Amino acid sequence: MPAIYSAPDGSKEAAVLEKLRRVIDPDFGEDIVNCGFVKALNVDESAGNVLFAIELTTPACPVKAEFERQAKAFVGELEWVKNVRVTMTAQPARNDAPETVEGLRRVRHIIAVSSCKGGVGKSTTSVNLAYTLAMMGAKVGILDADVYGPSLPTMISPESPVLEMDKGTGTITPVEYEGVKVVSFGFAGQGSAIMRGPMVSGLINQLLTTTDWGELDYLILDMPPGTGDIQLTLCQVVPITAAVVVTTPQKLAFIDVEKGVRMFAKLAVPCVSVVENLSYFEVDGVKHKPFGEGSGAAICEQYGVPNLLQMPIVPELSACGDTGRPLVLRDPACKTSSRYQDVAATVVREVAKLNNGKKPRVDIDPGYDGAFRVELPGENDDKPFWITAKNVRMSDTSARVKGSDESPDRLLNGTPIPDDIAPIEMSVIGNYAMSVTWPDGLSQVAAFNTLAKLERLPARAS
C-alpha cells in the first residue's frame, strides 16, 4: 500500500482528510485516505481553495467518477471551503519483469486469457476485453501468442499490418489499431527476421523479449490452447499478474479447464475470473442452453476461483470477428458490450485487490505440531486459525473428480495418510487458494473457501 497522508491535528488539512475518509473504496473496504490514494493536498484557507490528487491503482478504475464526485461533495461541506479541485491520477506503471525483459518494464499488469481447449472463444474474449479496457481509459496491448493459428489479423484491421523491427537494436514495434498496441505472428510478414527462430518457444521468447510495449496499464496475452511448452514458456518469461479462464458450459470442458487452473496454480498465477462462453442464447426472453451447463460453476466452486461471468451465444460476435472490427468498438452500447464491461471491471477490480488488498497468509506452525496457521481477510474476524495438515490433504477431491477410486485418506501409493504429513512446498495463489505439493508427489490446489470449512484446532497465541 502507498504511504498514508497525514496532517497535524486541528489543522485545516486534517479537517479535509477527515471528510475524505468518508469516501470508501468498495473493493478494499477502506477509505481512500487509508488506502493511500490521497496525494498533494494543498489548502489556501483565506481563499477557500482546496487542491488534492486522488491517485488510483489504475486509470480504468470503474469507480473513478464516483470517487471524484464524493470527494468534492464531502470536502465542500466544510464551511470555509469555496473551491475544491481534484486531480484524478493513477500510480505509475511498473512490474517485476526480469532485467532481460526490458520492453515489459513499463507494463503494469499482464493478464493471460487462457483455456486448455481450442475454439472456446479466447481470442474473442481477449480482443473485446482489451478494447473495453481501452475505452475505460487504460493504455492497452494485446499479444496474440498463437503461433499456429494467429487470430488477430482477422479480428482487427490496422492500417499497417506489419510489425517493424529496428535493424540496429532488434526491437520490435507493435502494430496499432484504435489506440491498442498489438503483436501477433500474423503480423510478422513473410520471411521476416522474426520468423527465423528455430523453435516455437524460441519465437515466443523473441516476441516477448524484444517487443517495446512502451507504457501500458494492461497487456492482454491471448494464450494458445493447451498446457504445453508454449504456455510454460509464456508463464516463465513473463510476470503474469492474473489469468482469465475461458470455458464453455459442457461437462467435458471442465476437465480441460481444470488442467489450466492447476497449471496456473503451480506457477502461482491467480485466476481472477471464469468466463463461461457460449453459455446460452435467448429467444423471446427464454434462455436456451444447447451445450448444457455447469462447467464454469464447477470450476469456481471446486477451486475457489471468483467471478463466474456468462457470455451468451451472439451471432454478431462471430460476424465481427471476421470483419476486422471488434463488437465492443462497433456497437459499444449493445448488451454484449455491456457484458464485456462487466468482465473488464472484474479484471480491474481483482487486479487492484491483488496488488493493494490485505493478503491471505498460510504458514506451517512448527510450535503447533506442524499445523497450518491460516489468515484469511474477512474470515474469523481477520484473526488466524489453525487446521491440521492431514485435514488439508484429505480435502483434496481431484483424485475423485478424475474418476479414480482413490480414497481421500490414502496417499498416491495407497498407504494411509500419516497423521504427521507435512508439505514439501506451498504457496498462496492470489486471494482464493493455495498450491501445496505433498511428499508423495500430489500437487493440490486448496481453495480458501474449503480451508475455511475444515475443523479448526484450538486457537493459540501467535
Ligand SMILES: Nc1ncnc2c1ncn2[C@@H]1O[C@H](COP(=O)(O)OP(=O)(O)OP(=O)(O)O)[C@@H](O)[C@H]1O
Ligand atoms: N459468444 C460467442 N457467440 C458467438 N460466436 C462466438 C462467441 N465466442 C466466440 N465465437 C466464435 O467462435 C469462433 C472461435 O472463437 P475464438 O477464435 O475466439 O476461439 P479461441 O478459443 O481463440 O480459438 P483457438 O483455440 O483456435 O485460438 C470464432 O469464429 C468466434 O467468432
Ligand SMILES: [Mg+2]
Ligand atoms: Mg484464439
